[in-house]
Amino acid sequence: MSGLTGTGTLLRLALRRDRVVLPICIVLLVLLAGGSAQAALALYPTPEELTRAAEAVNASPAIVAMFGPISDPTNPGAIASFKTVSMGAIFVALLAYALVRRHTRTEEEAGRTELVGAAVVGRRAPLTAAVVLAIGACVVTSVVVVLSLVGLGLDAPGSIGYGLYWLSAGLAFTGITAIAVQLTQTARGASAWALGALGVAYVLRAIGDSSQGALSWLTWLSPLGWGEKLDIYGANRFVVFLIPLVFTVASVGVAYALRERRDLGAGLVAGRAGPARASASLSSPLALAWRLQRGAFIGWAIAYALLGLVLGSVAHNVGDFVSDPKVEEMLRQLGGSASSLSDVYLGAELNFLAIGAAAYGISAALRLRSEEAEGHSEQVLATRTSRPALLGSHALIALGGSALLLVVTGLGMALSYGRASGGVGATLGRLLPSVLAPIPAVWVCVGLALVVFGALPRLVVLAWAVLAVFVVVGEFGSILKLPQAVIDVSPFVHASVPPGGSVSGVPLAALLLIAAALAAAAVGAFRRRDLTTA
Amino acid sequence: MTLAVEVTDLHKSYGTTVALDGLDLAVETGEIHGFLGPNGAGKSTAIRILLGLLRADSGQATVLGEDPWHDTETLHRRLAYVPGDVSLWPNLTGGEAIDLLGRLRGGLDEKRRADLVARFDLDPTKKGRTYSKGNRQKVALVAAMSADVELLLLDEPTSGLDPLMEAVFRSAVQEFTAGGGTVLLSSHILSEVEALSDRISIIRSGRNVETGAIEAMRGGSMTKIEATTANPVDLHELESQSGVVDVVIEGDRVTCSVATDHLGELLERLGASGIRTLASSPPTLEDLFMRQYRTPEASRS
Numbered sequence A: 001m002s003g004l005t006g007t008g009t010l011l012r013l014a015l016r017r018d019r020v021v022l023p024i025c026i027v028l029l030v031l032l033a034g035g036s037a038q039a040a041l042a043l044y045p046t047p048e049e050l051t052r053a054a055e056a057v058n059a060s061p062a063i064v065a066m067f068g069p070i071s072d073p074t075n076p077g078a079i080a081s082f083k084t085v086s087m088g089a090i091f092v093a094l095l096a097y098a099l100v101r102r103h104t105r106t107e108e109e110a111g112r113t114e115l116v117g118a119a120v121v122g123r124r125a126p127l128t129a130a131v132v133l134a135i136g137a138c139v140v141t142s143v144v145v146v147l148s149l150v151g152l153g154l155d156a157p158g159s160i161g162y163g164l165y166w167l168s169a170g171l172a173f174t175g176i177t178a179i180a181v182q183l184t185q186t187a188r189g190a191s192a193w194a195l196g197a198l199g200v201a202y203v204l205r206a207i208g209d210s211s212q213g214a215l216s217w218l219t220w221l222s223p224l225g226w227g228e229k230l231d232i233y234g235a236n237r238f239v240v241f242l243i244p245l246v247f248t249v250a251s252v253g254v255a256y257a258l259r260e261r262r263d264l265g266a267g268l269v270a271g272r273a274g275p276a277r278a279s280a281s282l283s284s285p286l287a288l289a290w291r292l293q294r295g296a297f298i299g300w301a302i303a304y305a306l307l308g309l310v311l312g313s314v315a316h317n318v319g320d321f322v323s324d325p326k327v328e329e330m331l332r333q334l335g336g337s338a339s340s341l342s343d344v345y346l347g348a349e350l351n352f353l354a355i356g357a358a359a360y361g362i363s364a365a366l367r368l369r370s371e372e373a374e375g376h377s378e379q380v381l382a383t384r385t386s387r388p389a390l391l392g393s394h395a396l397i398a399l400g401g402s403a404l405l406l407v408v409t410g411l412g413m414a415l416s417y418g419r420a421s422g423g424v425g426a427t428l429g430r431l432l433p434s435v436l437a438p439i440p441a442v443w444v445c446v447g448l449a450l451v452v453f454g455a456l457p458r459l460v461v462l463a464w465a466v467l468a469v470f471v472v473v474g475e476f477g478s479i480l481k482l483p484q485a486v487i488d489v490s491p492f493v494h495a496s497v498p499p500g501g502s503v504s505g506v507p508l509a510a511l512l513l514i515a516a517a518l519a520a521a522a523v524g525a526f527r528r529r530d531l532t533t534a
Numbered sequence B: 001m002t003l004a005v006e007v008t009d010l011h012k013s014y015g016t017t018v019a020l021d022g023l024d025l026a027v028e029t030g031e032i033h034g035f036l037g038p039n040g041a042g043k044s045t046a047i048r049i050l051l052g053l054l055r056a057d058s059g060q061a062t063v064l065g066e067d068p069w070h071d072t073e074t075l076h077r078r079l080a081y082v083p084g085d086v087s088l089w090p091n092l093t094g095g096e097a098i099d100l101l102g103r104l105r106g107g108l109d110e111k112r113r114a115d116l117v118a119r120f121d122l123d124p125t126k127k128g129r130t131y132s133k134g135n136r137q138k139v140a141l142v143a144a145m146s147a148d149v150e151l152l153l154l155d156e157p158t159s160g161l162d163p164l165m166e167a168v169f170r171s172a173v174q175e176f177t178a179g180g181g182t183v184l185l186s187s188h189i190l191s192e193v194e195a196l197s198d199r200i201s202i203i204r205s206g207r208n209v210e211t212g213a214i215e216a217m218r219g220g221s222m223t224k225i226e227a228t229t230a231n232p233v234d235l236h237e238l239e240s241q242s243g244v245v246d247v248v249i250e251g252d253r254v255t256c257s258v259a260t261d262h263l264g265e266l267l268e269r270l271g272a273s274g275i276r277t278l279a280s281s282p283p284t285l286e287d288l289f290m291r292q293y294r295t296p297e298a299s300r301s
Helices: A007-017 A021-043 A047-058 A061-067 A076-103 A105-110 A112-117 A125-151 A156-183 A187-210 A238-261 A285-318 A325-333 A341-365 A367-373 A376-381 A387-420 A424-436 A439-455 A461-476 A505-528 B043-050 B072-076 B094-105 B110-119 B133-145 B163-178 B190-196 B214-219 B235-240 B260-272 B285-294
Strands: B003-014 B017-028 B032-036 B058-063 B079-082 B151-155 B182-186 B199-204 B207-213 B222-229 B244-250 B253-259 B275-281
Touching: A007 A076, A007 A125, A021 A076, A021 A125, A021 A461, A047 A061, A047 A076, A061 A076, A061 A187, A061 A341, A076 A105, A076 A125, A076 A156, A076 A187, A076 A461, A105 A112, A105 A187, A112 A125, A125 A156, A125 A238, A156 A187, A156 A238, A187 A285, A285 A341, A285 A367, A285 A387, A285 B094, A341 A367, A341 A387, A341 A424, A341 A439, A341 A461, A367 A376, A367 A387, A367 A439, A376 A387, A376 B094, A387 A424, A387 A439, A387 A505, A439 A461, A439 A505, B003 B043, B003 B182, B017 B032, B017 B043, B017 B058, B017 B182, B017 B199, B017 B207, B032 B043, B032 B163, B032 B190, B043 B058, B043 B151, B043 B182, B079 B133, B094 B110, B094 B133, B110 B133, B110 B163, B133 B151, B133 B163, B163 B182, B163 B190, B182 B190, B190 B285, B199 B214, B199 B285, B207 B214, B207 B285, B214 B285, B222 B260, B235 B244, B253 B260, B260 B275
Parallel strands: B032 B182, B032 B199, B079 B151, B151 B182
Antiparallel strands: B003 B017, B003 B058, B199 B207, B222 B253, B222 B275, B244 B253
């Protein structure tokens, strides 16, 4: 027995379940690549301008740390792709992760794999179907991206390289997630492993790229760095693609081996017995919400503290003041108006981290939905716990937790950057407005997630779609040449303060009011609707 | 007699699916009320409306004199609920879940909690995800029954319990009502309902088709007769007797069902053929239940 019987049926089932979401994700990714390439080509109409812009990018360690270097400044494809190819690779990695997790551990945890497994379905079939689905989605995305870039007039080898860049990240995280879902009994635990690996990969590449020489080998260790070593629109060293290929085969092999060693439903780490009585503090909806969410929050907080420390020390390396006006213009477009490269770098990273904090806040708020769907809220609401109390307790953790993440990462930055230059206290004072300013924008995202939960519980995925829209219009709006009115839709645009920049209170107060109104609307909607399980 | 639960003409639809179509239900204070119906009849929907988890489209529901949708929190201090499909938090132990639910409800009786954990033979140190269905139900039952409440709403609470635990459940429910409590018991285990319930309601397609004491329902029903006779009985003659149905004759063995008010005439007829042995059994709840379920939908309206 190969253990693969039924893989085809499971694959068709997965495609049936994802027939709407998956094509939308692929189209969005392709639009991101094609749209911004087109906009960049329009921004620099002559070859000289293109080359100067590309050289300006390579001269800025801060930008290189964020997006990776440009291989060949004379190739129009290079400047047209440098920003979206590295960020897009992260999105493709997230897509692969989401697909593998959704069709393996999530199904197993819900008991549906057991139902399926009792039919004529091999033990390896669910994992195989998920891996095939993820790889297929990444391949389709890459092929369509290559076609659209070639269609825009970029050279074919470089465009194929672009597709391989994305594919390398997608393949690697298909393998990494395949392992992660074997390790723990819960889908949440698997997420922690896989997303933790993504964070490590990002930091390795950022350090490797920004430290010329000494630590540049770190990029080779990062699944997000392999694509960069393809040297697209430059040397086009496609042989590097063998690394992600071998890595994926090996990691999926490890995942199969782990699967063979464990029982259905079990993780590799066995569950332990616990206390026979609840501690005295476990006696309120808030205490329950904290108990359910503390593990995830502590994980995020540790990750944010480490990111802050690492980014702070990278920022110290990128140092130096801007002299070239062209570079200055470039930096402004990438979301900063501060004078020091380090400040621009930290400001841009804080913008990204604010989006991450919003993602945490949304996932914490949407815990309300999984609690409801799994039938836990039904039991809690059958006690004297009111609906506002239930919603409020998870909302408090989502709002407080997301704000704390930014504070923690700011402290980390101040600690490592300030120790190297300027002193910790002074650096903290200068960074603090930049750290705190995005919090109202993050809270607007959390508020939207709460409203979706309150009003449209079966469509909570909308909360993520809204965040994706904010990211695209806010972060890529200017290079996509979107009208300012569209860009202004993103709350993050109004809540970004570069280090050393001045804070204007009105937009922040407005965002706080919006967040409060959204939270109130969420409570109102939740009070009026039926509780829905599954 | 005061009513613990009073429901009149309750309607609830999910889109085009009608879950409740004019349900009436009356549960008297201090009784154990059996709530029966085929899968999808609307039992769980009704119980969730009584808990204020769902909002009825129209109709009246009163629980312990309060409106379950508007007075949710004050009402919930006075009742406890065991869902049909108990889902526990995977990383909380059973003991923690019992304490948590008890405290959220406003406190639990420590003595009764310890007693029930022991009687249900529950290991409270195991994590929620490791419990079997029956053990998850035990956790919810201990949490609900050790609360100091007036009303228990139980939605198929014993579908995963073994016969030993089923017996523990029965005695615990009887102790609860002996102390003045009221129970609404939705169940498919007919022997359980028969043994426990004072009155029952049978619902189907969101409407109740029969309500009353089991004894009274039996009165208007059929009795099953098994007899052996000295002389053969003629099949057609027996079938022509009024009130007699389902006649089977195998040699000297006669089995049939007879309407209770025609029992005497049947016995006279059989007596003429010389009764050697005779067994009569009252209709079981199962018979009543099957008859209600099997009746075609159209013939009732």
